[in-house]
Amino acid sequence: MNTVLSRANSLFAFSLSVMAALTFGCFITTAFKDRRVSVDIHVSRVMLKNVDDFTGPRERSDLGFITFDLSADIKPIFDWNVKQLFLYLSAEYATKSNALNQVVLLDKIVLRGESTKLNLRDMKSKYFFFDDGNGLRANKNITLTLSWNVVPNAGILPLVMGSGHISVPFPESYETTKSY
Numbered sequence: 114m115n116t117v118l119s120r121a122n123s124l125f126a127f128s129l130s131v132m133a134a135l136t137f138g139c140f141i142t143t144a145f146k147d148r149r150v151s152v153d154i155h156v157s158r159v160m161l162k163n164v165d166d167f168t169g170p171r172e173r174s175d176l177g178f179i180t181f182d183l184s185a186d187i188k189p190i191f192d193w194n195v196k197q198l199f200l201y202l203s204a205e206y207a208t209k210s211n212a213l214n215q216v217v218l219l220d221k222i223v224l225r226g227e228s229t230k231l232n233l234r235d236m237k238s239k240y241f242f243f244d245d246g247n248g249l250r251a252n253k254n255i256t257l258t259l260s261w262n263v264v265p266n267a268g269i270l271p272l273v274m275g276s277g278h279i280s281v282p283f284p285e286s287y288e289t290t291k292s293y
Contacts, residue, residue: 140268143194152185152259152275154202157235161249163287175249177242177283179204179218180235183259185275188229190263198223199262200231202238206255208248216242218257251285 158180166174183202190198201220208214218238223229242249249255259275 136267139194139266143192143265144268146192148190148261148263148271148273149276150185150187150189152183152277154257154259154277154279155182156180156257156279156281157182159281159283160288161284161286163247163250166243166245173247175244175247177204177244177249177255179238179242179257179281181233181257183231183233183236185231185259185277186229187223187231187261190261190273191225191229194265194267195263196225196266197264199264200259201261202257202259204242204255204257206248206252208244208246208252210246210248214244214248216240218242249283250287251283253280253282255281255283257281 156179158178160178162176162178163173164176166172181202187198187200199220199222202218204214204216204218206214217240219236220239256278257280258278261273261275263271263273
């Protein structure tokens, strides 16, 4: 009649159905939560150099250096369905050759249980701020924005932009010093 294997199969299928329903419930309880927080970015120093670009033809490209302060309280983002946050600071600007340029300057992973107060002082960009030409020189509208990806236990991976950005003008002349 009913063998041990058929009973085990029924129990296993029922268990999977219950776990799928619980996972969907976990997702739906936090799916529509607003995950934006206020971010304060302050730029203290901007420097621009014109360096050799070895990725293409023998031309020179702009290399920007930015020193900044960043503060935010990301505690409201964390709930029981958030495993970690992937934070990144990006610069967006327009040039004659490209309507939109985006460069990631800094990234950071914040795990559940770590400090949720970001208070970064006198930070320099982690990655090079290269332009594919000379679009940084005298550019008056380079916008720095902190964004993050929420890595949940169950559900979609939302991309959220922080409410707070800063527009930075770049200098009209190049630095000639060797150090930063």
